């Protein structure tokens with residue numbers, strides 16, 4: 436499996452006849468840079484007969500331009516209190532959709548720089564590339580892997596062009612891997628096939644991949660994950676895999692990121708079955724692990740120095756059947772905590788917690804480590820913040836370092852947005868054992884969306900059941916840890932996964 440993203444190229448000439456139409460993305464066509472002066476008059480002309488030009492995508496015939504065509508997609512205002520760089524992404528997505536309908540095969544995207552947004556052109560390119568992605572199952576079914584022959588990008592000079600091509604290729608290839616894993620159906624991306632895919636993507640790359648498939652090892656090392664896998668394990672093609680990845684940049688390591696991703700290949704809910712039609716869409720419950728793989732793909736492309744990244748993808752199917760784990764079972768976590776299962780649909784925290792514990796053990800040997808869990812964890816995340824925003828929750832050490840706000844800020848650069856949420860004492864209280872039998876209660880018996888603080892309490896569970904509570908700010912060795920809930924932001928259903936939060940991660944850690 437090679438990662439073959441949509442081919443892209445830049446030009447400094449907006450009349451470059453190598454292309455067959457221009458897609459203009461702008462806040463205001465009256466204020467175009469000198470190099471684009473030729474686009475102004477036709478748009479002024481057109482606006483005399485159609486006042487919709489600022490709200491809707493229009494297609495004009497303009498002799499002399501590539502393909503004699505101009506597609507104009509205005510962003511609308513971009514500088515009000517509530518505007519952000521997504522205006523450029525959305526306008527580009529709308530523009531390219533219209534261009535595809537018009538039959539363009541070599542579109543030239545023109546998005547002049549905007550002084551308020553350092554990366555608006557790159558964001559527009561990424562918006563277009565998102566639309567141009569061809570899903571894995573479609574690629575495997577049809578012969579053509581691309582929707583257009585090439586996507587052109589207009590830039591002011593070669594230096595800007597080289598930079599934008601390098602970043603767009605790297606970021607898009609990360610999202611490509613993410614979408615392939617996260618968006619594909621539960622059989623095409625069953626755990627063993629995700630492992631195959633990841634091994635083939637990172638073959639001959641600086642990313643090392645190891646796959647744990649032995650049942651005895653899974654049961655011994657990751658008992659909570661093994662409890663969820665117990666039912667699926669009876670079906671060989673659904674058996675769990677833990678996929679470990681490692682990237683070590685050149686030069687002395689200054690920082691180590693340790694990422695655990697939730698990879699539920701399908702979530703039936705288990706014995707607490709998702710009834711009444713709410714199971715559909717649960718093939719997307721592997722987007723946390725898809726984010727881990729996608730971020731490594733960006734690392735493989737950009738090869739940042741001084742950075743080490745360790746990743747673990749917890750690929751498990753939460754099946755229902757005679758051998759499924761059930762509420763009331765007691766499971767002892769890797770950290771030696773007795774956990775009472777409360778709801779089998781709270782499987783995401785179960786498959787991640789022992790991997791988080793293992794990372795915590797390893798972190799003691801790493802330079803400046805920061806632990807993360809990334810997961811489509813709770814319906815409550817969507818209830819609380821809506822369907823478009825990731826949520827970051829820091830533990831004490833991470834929060835004192837200002838991590839959550841830095842992530843939020845980094846996310847704004849490329850339009851991969853975050854809400855900051857806080858883990859409170861009630862969240863720890865909530866997960867304390869309720870009887871002598873257990874140390875920790877995994878979950879209450881209600882869906883998270885019907886539970887107060889339903890997206891925050893799982894972060895406390897992960898900290899308690901992994902033993903990270905021994906590494907708080909009051910300890911000798913505090914360990915920064917952040918939990919990221921992407922249940923809302925990872926993508927629409929039905930639809931193509933977004934790639935959240937890997938653009939924010941790239942902006943934060945790769946100094947774009």
Ligand SMILES: [Zn+2]
Nearest residue numbers: 702780781782
């Ligand atoms: Zn679930």
